Amino acid sequence: MLAPAPTIHLQSVEKVFPNGVRGLAPLDLAVGQGELVSLIGPSGCGKSTLLKLIANLHQPSGGAVRWWGEDFSAIGREGRRLSFVFQDPTLMPWSNVATNVRLPLDLDGVPRAQAEARIMPALRQVGLEHAAKRYPAQLSGGMRMRVSIARALVTRPDLLLMDEPFGALDEFTRNRLDEDMARLCARDGLTTIFVTHSLYEAAFLSSRVIVMAADPGRIHAEYVIDPGMPRDEAFRMSDAFARICRDLTALLSEVSPRRAGEEGI
């Protein structure tokens, strides 16, 4: 029997922008069902470009992206749903939280009654069931990001793509959201690809960390973390976590853009 196709399969995918800048050198990457993969690396290493190629928001200049072994037209069908969480919450300021969360269902043509019934469970997943009638301007940055996550979860995605979603939040809020994400992904076996600047966040969330290098963007190393470890406060304080962070720091220093002879601050 054939093994199931990976959720995401990039074959020799490269990206050259119209201005001639080479965003990504040809690279291969396969992400399997239920994996939580983080992309980290210095600015300009193509993490977000790679994620947008997977989201079909960018078209590759060469190579091919396959989703569950098929092309993008398969996306949206049962078992082939994709959600994207942006760096900014990207909410509609003129609509309340419930309408914002319902948006992808409206766009996908889900009947209103069915869509309405899915709003509260999605908000409950991010702890915002009390805020359904509020407007984005009435929410804190962390709460807006939670709405954005609820909007991504309401479609019951099979693949969740997140582009530095917690980058603008304070450390405390970020840690809490990371714990929530880890819990949600583990519970639903959600395949997730997560771009972050923070190696601590990558270490905390991931079952695999892809370390990328710049000029041109490419994969420098892969680091596998035992997915069986429970991702909670105790994990954050453990020796295992400290070791993972140390290893990732070493890998990141190998791709640090600082050249020999350059002065630090």
Place this chain on the structure above:
Amino acid sequence: MTVSPRAIAVAAPIAVGVLVLLAWQAACRLWHIPPYLMPAPTDIGASLAANGPALLHALRSTLAVTMAALAISVAGGVLSAFLLVQSRLIETSLMPYVIIMQVTPIVAIAPLIIILVKATMPALVVCATLIAIFPIISNTLQGLRSVDPGLESFFRMHKASRLQMLLRLRIPSALPMFMAGLRISSGLALVGAVVAEFVAGTGGSSAGLAYEILQSGFQMDIPRMFAALALITVAGLVLYGATAALQRLVLRRWQAQG
């Protein structure tokens, strides 16, 4: 005792106004300035009371031109913006003419319009519309283009139709800019109406406030001139206040505070 900032915002400008009026009144009386040079506020008030019906009739005419011009500007401006936003080629081809329309002084082309458009009222409305329409076009256009790129990607990712993009993304995104444009245009429509009346010099039953000012000047009835001017100012303030209130009402969700 604490005074709320809102109360200060209302009371402070009123206090300044009252002080200026008192100083004006005192100066006129103290130095015996004749009313045909500079009428005192009480002279203006008396003229306003004496010529009330005629001035209010003129105000109605001016406001009719203003409101008609504003309505046409909103409809025409919004439609033009939607047309221009359809493609870069359309915008590039037509935008210079929109700008030419804006930079040509209305006073210079008003006589031509008044000759071309025979009926007085439509001619005045055309002049006022030419002044008032530009902020609506440019602001709505900018608003339609100011869509959050992330949100636009989100819509595209969910394969949203053109109509869905327009109704659920572009129009709501453009609303704050459109409302700001409306606020500017409401004042410009009044300016346009008064300028057009000046150029047309229209008398008779459709005489506006500009005609009242011109006539008062010819007759050296300076208090009446000031009275007409005061009515124009009040009309402008009311228009501004009304559009500002409308803006707050429409955009309350954008600025909703917890």
